Amino acid sequence: MEIRPDSKQLVELAHYRMPFGKFKGRYLLDLPLPYLVWFKQKGFPEGKLGNYLDMMLTIKDNNLEPIIKKIQKDFPRESS
Template structure:
């Protein structure tokens, strides 16, 4: 994992779907789990969503809080 990816999670917004416009770091766990079952989008967006799913699944979302205030 690239440390810059964590910063991207609190900067990038979901470009489509039910949660369009929401930060990747703020996507609900059930939504990320659905993508894990059905398939993440191709490219960097999918890679970051998969990372966020792992962070959420392991209860590590609070670790992103300091990055939100940079």
Template sequence: MDKHLLIDLVTKKMPFGKYKNRLICDLPEHYLVWFRSQGFPEGKLGLWLETMYEIQLNGLTHLIDEIKRIHRAS
């Protein structure tokens, strides 16, 4: 997985909707599941949302927490 993609997950914010301005990595699981059922948007946002969905689905959120911690420290 591209490290730049993971950094995007902890630095980029949701641009619209109920969770506007929330970091992609902090979106609730039910919201990502909803996008999965409706279809992820095109472009980078869709890639970020789908990646975050897969991370949560596979129980890998501890990796995102570590990246978030490292990124904030730098």
């Protein structure tokens, strides 16, 4: 079985910003690990944000942040 990540989703995740709260406006990548753990304990929100927060927790737990930083650098978000 071959695992293929969704490249569009990874680029979106790399540029996704927290839409509310104490860390509003920060990239999810820049959220502190304890905050992500707290959020998981309380329950991630439903939808895309919850999925992305869960993915970011997994990424941080496995020390994969350099991959997301490289995606941010190599695939800058187009300005709207």
